[in-house]
Amino acid sequence: MQSSIWFQTLDESQLRLLAASDPLPKTADVAIIGAGMIGLATAYYLSLAGVSNLCILDRDTALAEASGANAGGLWFSQQSPELGPLAPLAKVSSRLYDELAVRFPAGIRRTGLLELGANEEWMHAALQAGFRAQRVDAAALRRLEPALTEQPAGAVFYPDDGQVHPAKLGAALVAHLKNSGVRFCLHTEVSSAGLHLETARGGIDAGVTVIASGAWTPIVTRALGWRPPIKPMRGQLLATPARSPFLRHTIVGPRYYYWQLAEGPIAGGGTVEDAGFERGTNPADLASIREEMNALLPALADAPTACAWSGFRPYCEDLKPVIGRVPGHDRLYVAAGHFKKGIMLAPVTGKILADLITTAQTDLPIGPLDPARFPGGRR
Ligand SMILES: Cc1cc2nc3c(=O)[nH]c(=O)nc-3n(C[C@H](O)[C@H](O)[C@H](O)COP(=O)(O)OP(=O)(O)OC[C@H]3O[C@@H](n4cnc5c(N)ncnc54)[C@H](O)[C@@H]3O)c2cc1C
Structure with a gap:
């Protein structure tokens, strides 16, 4: 778990939530690899869309990597010039943060x-x-x-x-998801990703898999023959x-x-x-x-x-996240590469994934984020 100031300002019950693991199920409707903010937000919006039997796998605890180490900056306006054509997504994420702030007392200011x-x-x-x-x-x-x-x-x-306390928001999301029946399989490294996942604790079959493994995404997708330049x-x-x-x-x-x-x-x-x-x-x-x-x-x-x-x-490498279907794989999705904006854009990313997985489409302008822009995976 991170040594960041965020974890030092959590109480014991919040720390326990981020580290509490469930037994590995044999099947899941959706398996998410990565319990960072992108994985948690994806699970949250999938569960809002009515998907049950969700399982999040992480080789460490929840928020153990970038999502527990960042500045918590919700700098939608100041960062919008860098987003260029993606600024509309930042606006949607900002609105979704306002909704989250009402639902979760998570230090969104x-x-x-x-x-x-x-x-x-x-x-x-x-x-x-x-x-x-x-x-x-x-x-x-x-x-x-x-x-x-x-x-x-x-x-x-x-x-x-403004700012969010990412670890407080993360702990609130974990508590909510656990109450909704989502399973957290922590300290469970995925060695082979796909619709059948191999882990150190056994195998799991998923209807849909989402790869939300942050900077490690090309390592996780390597066996699929596709490596985004992250x-x-x-x-x-x-x-x-x-x-x-x-x-x-x-x-x-x-x-x-x-x-x-x-x-x-x-x-x-x-x-x-x-x-x-x-x-x-x-x-x-x-x-x-x-x-x-x-x-x-x-x-x-x-x-x-x-x-x-x-x-x-x-x-x-092109400064845009990679969100959508893994090229050549029907029920495999990826959401990674958010660089400096993964906390800001986590809600809209989760919403996009939930739309794509439950309705096969989204109204949001995601063309520039399409994983297929890296057909061969250039690394
Ligand atoms: C110093 C710093 C400051 C930042 N400031 C901001 C900011 O102010 N605002 C902002 O919006 N963003 C900021 N960011 C960026 C933001 O933190 C990231 O974009 C975001 O956290 C990425 O989330 P993620 O879920 O994709 O990745 P991560 O949080 O890195 O999560 C990936 C997860 O995948 C797991 N994993 C990897 N491989 C495997 C495997 N094989 N099996 C199982 N699990 C695996 C890891 O253990 C990890 O928990 C900052 C980042 C840093 C480092």
Whole structure:
């Protein structure tokens, strides 16, 4: 399980939920490989669509990898320019997060985001995509976020962006899914994917299989003769001990980003490293995060770093996730490669998969995400 600040701010019952495993069933209507946020969201929307007899398999606990190691950023507006034609999916996901926030008390907060400096191009792209964004000058910035040093000349303000506590949302989803009869087979590595899955604990036959294995997806799909060009892109984050309310918004600085958890710690970072599956953090990167953090938020200069961690973003070479049917396999689906946006896009991804599996179609614009754009799987 992750050592991230998210797990350190869970209670014992939430930690137990994420690690509680069921016996492996012999069959499942739908088997999902991966208990990250994409696998959990897929199970949630499938169960809402009336699919029962669902089984989620993971070789570790739920949220053990990227989905428990991220920044929890719901930065739909600020990130929308990077999504380009996929911005409509971000809008749907944002709306689905509003619904989830009503159903699950999972720390989903629309705190607003301040991007320091003047990224006017992005601001206009966000506005054009129908998101709210506004330029604020230095005086307005000081009023909005008094904790910031006086140096920034201004910022772009995205009032609708916010944060989720991914481990609290994950634990709430697991509790709900378990109550709905979904089985969680954890510490169960899938060695052969398909409609018959081989695992270290035995075999299971599935009506439909969904591969939601994050950065490990090409390894899981290898035996199917198809490997999407997805690879790990490591990111490091750190957090201070808890303190009283201090930072009101998410702050995006020149190199890294920062936010305060509702539980008190200030967290930040977000390196992007092509370092393979090398786990851990390194002192030089953490020092660089602290240097910017202390410069922007001088009151933190004396605060120790209470914890630091890293995770593997599933990076797809064309920067778009791969969602849909595995080429050449009728009842096999894949949902992976969300890179920096897998938490944001988890609900819409789950909804797309549920639509495709239960009705063989979706109204959502998923053409650019089609796995068949990588026919031979290029790795
Ligand atoms: C530092 C950092 C910051 C980030 N910040 C944000 C952010 O602010 N907002 C945002 O939207 N996104 C963010 N992300 C990205 C986001 O975390 C990912 O896109 C998302 O979590 C991917 O979810 P996933 O379920 O596809 O993958 P994962 O969470 O990695 O889950 C994959 C699961 O598959 C399991 N698995 C793999 N192989 C097998 C096998 N053979 N058998 C069984 N199980 C297997 C793994 O154990 C794992 O649990 C960040 C990521 C990092 C690392």
